[in-house]
Amino acid sequence: MADPKLRILVVDDFSTMRRIVRNLLKELGFTNVDEAEDGAIALQKLQGGGFEFVVTDWNMPNMDGLTLLQTIRATPTLKHLPVLMITAEAKKENIIAAAQAGASGYIVKPFTAGTLSEKLNKIFEKMGMA
């Protein structure tokens, strides 16, 4: 189990979805969660520092999740951040695009706390955070 104090940013334009993800994270013991409404706002918050994990939706206005991911990977101070992509799609090209852009994981809506935990643990393992 990773540090429950892990500072997580949940990015989604749909506030109900942010709430769902937040609740699921809470169920897994992660309470240090902040929210952003789109990629642009997320990037601002991330550049403010302090975040250790990003969970982002794909489809968003202003800056979508993929662009956010690419920007994170292209920013020296942020590129190490693990990014879990949440989408409503299980389409091949989306999965490939996310992988190419350097997503740390990919999860399809709807999911349970169990699935989320599994995905998170895989990422933690790889990062040596477990």
Place this chain on the structure above:
Amino acid sequence: MSDFGGMEDLLQDFLQEAHDLLSDVDNKLVELEKTPDDRGLLNDIFRGFPTVKGGAGFLNASELVTLCHLTENLFDRLRNGELELNPELMDVIMAATNGVREMFNELGQMVQPQAADPQVIAALRGALDGTPSVPSQGVAEPPASAKASADDPAPVSIGVSGEPDWGKLQSAVTGGAAADGEFIAKEEPVPVASVPKAIEKSAALVPPNSQAPSPFGRRTTDRPGGQATSARRTEERGRENTIRVDTARLDQVLNLSGEIGLTKNRLTSLRADILAGKNDSETLHALDQAVSQLDLLVSDLQNSVMKTRMQPIGRLFQKYPRIARDLARQLGKDVELVLSGEETEVDKTMIEDLADPLIHLIRNAVDHGVELPADRQASGKPVKSLVRLEARQEGDHIVLIIADDGKGMSPERIRAKAIEKGLINEEEANTLDERQSLNLIFLPGFSTMEKVSDVSGRGVGMDVVKTNIQKLNGSVEIRSEQGKGSVFIISLPLTLAILPVLLVLLGDQPFALPLSMVREILPIDRERIQEVGGKETLVVRGEVLPVVTLARLLGWPLEQPPEYGVFMQTAERSFILGVDSFAGRDDAVIKSLEDFKPKGVAGVTTLSNGQIVLILDMKELLSDLGMRTDVGGGGRMLEFT
């Protein structure tokens, strides 16, 4: 019982957000019809569907997921230029969004939505199949056969457990970077020609009908029987009981209540001083100041609290362009609904109660107001008709305007129709001026078109519009110019919480009358009262008005003839209300009487001296009288406001 045990909160949030989203999509669709190639617009619309789909997935609303999924695929093709938008496709899209809205309504009643209209689903699939199929499609789309089965728990949630091994995929794509625990994509990604195969393989491990775990432990099969559902649908059409408030406004309320707390402390200490016998001018001055301050703060607080209930009327307006568009299309008309003043703020209850009257007036404008394109051309008008829906604040009133540039209304035809329907007789018709003639359309049972129920109707007439507006203490006015169009002007008070009243006295007992009905106050000279058909009447500036005493309305014994008359004007009639005296006007804060409701009493209010006063519901009192045909002399009163 609900299908959403433990998820009601989530459902409410979802619905509120999703409704806004859908209204936005609807408006963009109307815009899209004008500019079908606007990629930005297509993108915006597309985005709505995965969002709703995602939320619906968590609520196990599998039918909604399916419908959104198909629509989303369609928009994906459109925005990528793989499909082109044409009117037929637009109809399919509109039908799909209607389906989504219906499902929201079902969800609103805590029922899992039924499957979408099979025709809509078929049309969507047909539109998607109309082009060379894209390889990606099969992954997420459930087989058609799975659809038919109602026991299928979550047809589209494949992939929850069925996606490819991420590590392997990523190393395939990024050339092994991920396998090292590094999460940085290579600057030049390795060509991925071989990757789709790898995915196909892993995706194939998942049967297309995989029983994905149900996120919240409930299955759609728990849905109650169809009949029970529809019964509940009508029963539970409740109102939204949550409200979104700008935090700045809440902060202001908090701030003011804090200040009031401080002032209260000051008063408490002053009271202690005064009770201890300290009553020098300094103490009294301090008391005066504290009370004045409290006065100010309380009225500020009242204002701020009222503001938390205020919502921009745009939230209501945004539903209408789509309704106008659908109706115009159905009627073969070319209509654009132009909105303005969406930011105007209106009390939340009022917004809800305005929804139906406004829909009716808009439908009325599109259906009866504007002409067919050919007729417009013939009379030299632009083919496209404009219907304007406007809101603005004028002083302490909200004014709503529904205007069309159609053919206008003919007072003669309206009068003829009213006579034909037996609503008035010829004699009465002859006494009506233009304004009064137009107002005839608000009479129950009036409608100028036989086929009214098909389109404008829902079986609701203009009389219901008027009644609903009056319930909100508002009024409707019609202006119409033949050949140029008609305008409906709705005027509403800013809030329902405070009612300006006139206080009248019967003996020593005060009663409050809604000031909106009071035209003027006049002394009653017993000698000028004339008996017409055994009823007392008074001639005011040539108008013969019946005199009704408040005592009689209330069933009190008449102890003395009334000294004053209040010229009252309601929707149906004007009359003089005889009272003993006046106590002035007041802004009453209405308290409703819970549990019991005496006839003719709208509520109670408290006067500054602590006395409790009944606020009279004139309409109810009069309806009682109306049945005994006490009012109005021989003929029916025909004065419309």
